[in-house]
Amino acid sequence: MGLFSKxxxxxxxxxxxxxxDWQELESELLASDIGPTLTRELLESARKVxxxxxxxxxxxxxxxxxxxxxxxxxxxxxxxxxxxxVGVNGTGKTTSVAKLAGRIKNSGAIVIVAAGDTFRAAxxxxxxxxxxxxGVEVISGKAQGDPASxxxxxxxxxxxxxxxxLVIDTAGRLHNKSDLMDELExxxxxxxxxxxVNEVLLTIxxxxxxxxxxxxxxxxxxxxxxxxxxxxxxxxxxGGIALxxxxxxxxxxxxxxxxxxxxxFAPFDPDAYILGILA
Ligand code: GDP
Numbered sequence: 001m002g003l004f005s006k007x008x009x010x011x012x013x014x015x016x017x018x019x020x021d022w023q024e025l026e027s028e029l030l031a032s033d034i035g036p037t038l039t040r041e042l043l044e045s046a047r048k049v050x051x052x053x054x055x056x057x058x059x060x061x062x063x064x065x066x067x068x069x070x071x072x073x074x075x076x077x078x079x080x081x082x083x084x085x086v087g088v089n090g091t092g093k094t095t096s097v098a099k100l101a102g103r104i105k106n107s108g109a110i111v112i113v114a115a116g117d118t119f120r121a122a123x124x125x126x127x128x129x130x131x132x133x134x135g136v137e138v139i140s141g142k143a144q145g146d147p148a149s150x151x152x153x154x155x156x157x158x159x160x161x162x163x164x165x166l167v168i169d170t171a172g173r174l175h176n177k178s179d180l181m182d183e184l185e186x187x188x189x190x191x192x193x194x195x196x197v198n199e200v201l202l203t204i205x206x207x208x209x210x211x212x213x214x215x216x217x218x219x220x221x222x223x224x225x226x227x228x229x230x231x232x233x234x235x236x237x238x239g240g241i242a243l244x245x246x247x248x249x250x251x252x253x254x255x256x257x258x259x260x261x262x263x264x265f266a267p268f269d270p271d272a273y274i275l276g277i278l279a
Contacts, residue, residue, distance in 0.1 A: 032277055033209050034240035038065060038247060062274045065247035071254050071268060074199045074226055080158045081165045082195055084151075085229070086184055086219050087203030089172040092231035092257055094123045096203050097169045098130035099257065099265035100229075105136055109164035114154025115140040116147040116170045116187060127169060134262060147171055147183060148190040155194045181222035188223055201254065203229045206239035216245045227254035230268065234258040238277045 022043065029039040042061055049057040075081045083100070087093040097113060104111040113131060115138055117123035124140045131138035139157055141150040151168045158166035168191070170184055188197050202225040204212045219225055230242045233256050242253050253268040 029240075032238040032240035033212075033244065034277065035210055035213065035244040038062075038240075038244060058278065059274055062243065062277065063270070065243055066270050066274075067246040067250045067252040069250060069252040071227070071252045071270075073254065076196070076198045080155075080163050080195055081199070082155065082158075082168070082191060082197045083165065083199045083201060084168045084170060084184075084188060084191075084197050084223070085201050085203065086170050086223060086225070087172050087229075088174050088205075088215055089120065091172070091203040091205040091208070091215075092229075093117070093172055093203045094126050094169055095130075095260065096201075096229045096231060096255070096257055096265070097167050098127060098134065099262055100201075100255070101136045101165075101167050102130075102134040102262045103265060104165050104167070105134060110161065111136055111165040111167060112154060112158045112161065112163045113138045114151050114166060114168045116150045116154075116168050117172065118143060118145045118147050118150060119171045119173055123169065148187045151187045152190045152194070155191045159194055177218060181218065184219075184223045199226050200224055201227050201229050202251070203231050203257075204241065204245065206230050206233045206241065207235050207237040208241060210241065210244070212241040213244050213248060216249055216251060220249060220251060225251050227252055229253075229255040229257060231257035233276075234264065238279075239273070240277050242273070243277065 026039060026043060029042060045061040046058060085093055085097045094117060101111050101113050113127060113136055115124045115127045118141055121143050127138050139154040154166055154168060170187055174180060191197055200223050202219050228251055230239055230253050233239050245251060256266055256268050258264045
């Protein structure tokens with residue numbers, strides 16, 4: 001039995017919780033990565049709930065921490081919609097670029113991808129393979145070349161081809177944080193010489209723990225993140241980190257990744273997510 005149902009059953013049955021039960025609930029909440037602040041608040045609210053409305057009360061407490069920002073994709077009504085995807089290496093950024101492009105293509109729109117993670121040769125190859133598979137054009141430059149110039153070439157191509165969407169992959173090596181942030185700002189600036197970047201999506205690995213909150217803070221202060229792609233939700237992680245990020249930074253989760261294939265990508269469903277944390 002999952003944490004939530006065990007907890008509800010106990011409240012309903014006994015109307016009181018032994019100290020050891022509270023400790024167990026606390027450690028399970030911490031293990032879900034929602035973080036110490038939310039855990040404390042949830043426990044306080046749980047101590048007050050009455051048996052007959054326990055489910056609603058706990059769901060309401062968690063839901064109140066979700067971002068109230070719109071989760072709808074931002075589009076450009078006047079031309080190509082430009083989406084930049086940023087995130088730390090290994091979080092699933094390149095895979096998410098491909099899945100997102102595939103989804104856009106399947107909706108009937110014309111999409112071009114710019115393979116801007118020029119520092120990781122494998123990322124460019126990975127995207128070219130994906131591009132061939134999903135039938136999407138991938139613009140790439142020289143290995144170790146300037147990511148901003150690849151993004152600019154992609155933008156020019158998208159404008160000339162009157163593409164509906166341009167999705168830009170970016171570098172994610174974090175060994176020098178300020179260099180990376182400067183570079184991402186430059187990519188955005190250079191692309192915006194032609195057309196505004198409408199959406200900046202940040203990939204966060206659901207298994208990453210509290211570190212994800214730190215990543216979200218750094219990226220959002222550098223490039224103004226408009227939404228999160230929560231990846232690897234198919235693993236054992238409950239992905240509580242996303243709630244911690246929404247609660248602290250109000251950035252909405254827009255998409256989830258649940259595996260390695262193209263179809264393992266979907267809009268974020270807040271209700272299902274909250275139930276998943278406590279399931
Ligand atoms: P990047 O370095 O951030 O661009 O990360 P990649 O896109 O190369 O992904 C790193 C690894 O995570 C690859 O093996 C991907 O196949 C895998 N991956 C990406 N998204 C998901 C996901 O939603 N679920 C699972 N299980 N694996 C994923």
